[in-house]
Amino acid sequence: MSRIYPNNSVKRPLPSINREYFSAVIPACFLAGIQVFSDEITWAPAKRSPGRQRFVQYLWVRFNRIISVYLSVLFVTMLLGSPLLAQEGEEESPIPLEAAKPAGRLVNLAECVAIGMKNYEPLKLADEEVELARLKRQEAHRGLFPALSMKAEQTKGETADPFLSPDFTEQNYGATLTYDVIGGGKIISTYRQSVASHLAATLSREKTYQDFLYSVREAYWNLAANQSKLKDLESTRNAIREELKKVTEQYVLDVAVKQQFLAVKSQYLQANTQVNNAKKNFAKAKWDMAKALGIPKPSDSPVEETIPFNKIEPNLDTCLLLAATHRPDLKMQEELVEIARQGTKVATAYKKPRISLNSFYGRSASAYEGDSLNFREDWQLNATLSQSFLGNSIGLTGSDIKTSPKLGQSTRTRTKTEGASLHVLDNMRNRTEDKQSDLAYRQAALKRDDLRKDVAMDVEISFYNVNQALLQVEFSEEDVKLADEELKVVLSKGRYGLAGVLEVAQARNRLSASRTARVDALASYQTAIAGLNRAIGVPDQFKGE
Numbered sequence: 001m002s003r004i005y006p007n008n009s010v011k012r013p014l015p016s017i018n019r020e021y022f023s024a025v026i027p028a029c030f031l032a033g034i035q036v037f038s039d040e041i042t043w044a045p046a047k048r049s050p051g052r053q054r055f056v057q058y059l060w061v062r063f064n065r066i067i068s069v070y071l072s073v074l075f076v077t078m079l080l081g082s083p084l085l086a087q088e089g090e091e092e093s094p095i096p097l098e099a100a101k102p103a104g105r106l107v108n109l110a111e112c113v114a115i116g117m118k119n120y121e122p123l124k125l126a127d128e129e130v131e132l133a134r135l136k137r138q139e140a141h142r143g144l145f146p147a148l149s150m151k152a153e154q155t156k157g158e159t160a161d162p163f164l165s166p167d168f169t170e171q172n173y174g175a176t177l178t179y180d181v182i183g184g185g186k187i188i189s190t191y192r193q194s195v196a197s198h199l200a201a202t203l204s205r206e207k208t209y210q211d212f213l214y215s216v217r218e219a220y221w222n223l224a225a226n227q228s229k230l231k232d233l234e235s236t237r238n239a240i241r242e243e244l245k246k247v248t249e250q251y252v253l254d255v256a257v258k259q260q261f262l263a264v265k266s267q268y269l270q271a272n273t274q275v276n277n278a279k280k281n282f283a284k285a286k287w288d289m290a291k292a293l294g295i296p297k298p299s300d301s302p303v304e305e306t307i308p309f310n311k312i313e314p315n316l317d318t319c320l321l322l323a324a325t326h327r328p329d330l331k332m333q334e335e336l337v338e339i340a341r342q343g344t345k346v347a348t349a350y351k352k353p354r355i356s357l358n359s360f361y362g363r364s365a366s367a368y369e370g371d372s373l374n375f376r377e378d379w380q381l382n383a384t385l386s387q388s389f390l391g392n393s394i395g396l397t398g399s400d401i402k403t404s405p406k407l408g409q410s411t412r413t414r415t416k417t418e419g420a421s422l423h424v425l426d427n428m429r430n431r432t433e434d435k436q437s438d439l440a441y442r443q444a445a446l447k448r449d450d451l452r453k454d455v456a457m458d459v460e461i462s463f464y465n466v467n468q469a470l471l472q473v474e475f476s477e478e479d480v481k482l483a484d485e486e487l488k489v490v491l492s493k494g495r496y497g498l499a500g501v502l503e504v505a506q507a508r509n510r511l512s513a514s515r516t517a518r519v520d521a522l523a524s525y526q527t528a529i530a531g532l533n534r535a536i537g538v539p540d541q542f543k544g545e
Contacts, residue, residue: 174362
């Protein structure tokens with residue numbers, strides 16, 4: 001989906017990076033890295049050269065490798081990333097409502113939803129939050145495994161008097177592995193928190209989508225109703241205007257009395273006032289639609305003003321059950337409770353024993369100026385055991401180190417160390433965090449229980465709103481039939497001189513009011529159905545179309 005923002009003055013300085021970019025650049029970096037580190041194998045013969053010449057050759061080879069890596073990555077980046085970088089600083093304009101239809105065709109609800117999906121900024125922000133939560137989940141998952149790092153060092157030792165102590169060179173390389181064997185459950189609880197956070201972000205995005213869908217449906221039916229009412233009221237006003245012309249001519253010819261003329265004129269002014277009020281409501285409805293779709297200004301494209309009607313008969317118990325299993329904000333709150341519950345485990349992890357290992361394995365060598373380097377095995381293993389008690393903590397440590405002699409430092413090659421430590425009152429803060437996490441968990445659980453009640457109340461209110469709207473539609477249908485029959489009777493009497501122009505104008509206004517009430521009832525019925533769908537958490541469970 002293309003990124004389209006409602007404010008066309010907002011710039012996006014950071015381009016988005018697509019998968020093709022990573023699929024090309026990352027393998028190139030990986031292969032180039034293999035070339036750099038594999039040079040250690042091809043470098044072995046040169047190590048027997050004199051020290052200074054060998055060091056210069058070493059730097060030259062490494063410099064060429066780094067330059068080749070840089071050029072390779074830069075080439076791939078320019079080849080595949082240039083269209084992405086071209087997006088920097090470009091302004092993005094919202095898609096107008098006119099883009100949803102060919103010229104001359106009315107816009108329907110589905111097309112409005114499609115336009116809104118591309119323009120609605122909160123929905124895009126929710127998508128970004130889901131992606132951020134996914135990355136945090138990956139990051140937490142990484143913490144379940146040992147941390148591996150590699151290093152390579154070279155030390156050049158120089159003395160003030162080379163006759164007393166010659167210069168020396170020291171090189172070492174290897175890998176370090178760090179792992180918390182037992183962490184009191186903190187790492188796994190942190191990962192479970194990230195999983196729940198990802199699910200909560202996904203559910204929050206779903207709630208944002210359902211709120212967006214409801215707002216579009218509500219705005220659409222309101223716009224369709226006001227568009228239809230405006231046309232009907234204008235038609236009624238024009239008809240009454242013709243009646244006013246007739247009675248004005250009769251009044252001028254002294255055929256009609258002044259009272260009748262003023263009464264018909266009053267009916268016309270009433271119709272004209274209703275038209276003006278309808279124009280105001282129609283303008284407001286267009287702005288509401290623009291706001292719901294995320295476009296900067298109302299569109300002049302007309303919508304399909306015929307509001308369909310399909311009688312539905314929802315069951316309250318079924319609606320409550322659906323809401324308990326599908327309502328996104330309720331499910332999101334369940335995940336927030338899980339986050340808080342895992343937070344209590346993280347906060348209490350300090351009470352359990354913790355064992356961590358830190359190891360290194362590699363090779364190292366050192367030699368005086370002019371001597372050849374003789375690489376030997378170099379390794380070390382460190383273990384730490386800690387336990388908290390009464391706000392204090394005790395630690396036991398042990399290490400075993402084997403290394404080659406270090407010229408100018410030490411001639412030892414094997415060292416074993418055991419130790420113990422006592423930290424006084426260093427866990428007081430952890431006790432505070434323990435209390436805070438427990439309070440947060442109980443607050444989240446209480447909020448979940450209150451939300452369950454609010455959801456049930458929302459479902460019941462929405463259920464009865466649908467029933468009330470249905471009754472109003474049925475009443476308005478009968479009222480329109482009655483008003484239509486009254487107008488027919490008045491027109492029939494008028495042909496025989498039994499009804500005057502005033503009675504006809506009154507009957508027309510009466511019929512117009514009944515029609516607008518029917519349109520309002522149909523729009524309210526469709527909006528009520530959309531509200532019930534949102535209340536149960538299933539956008540298309542009930543369809544009134």
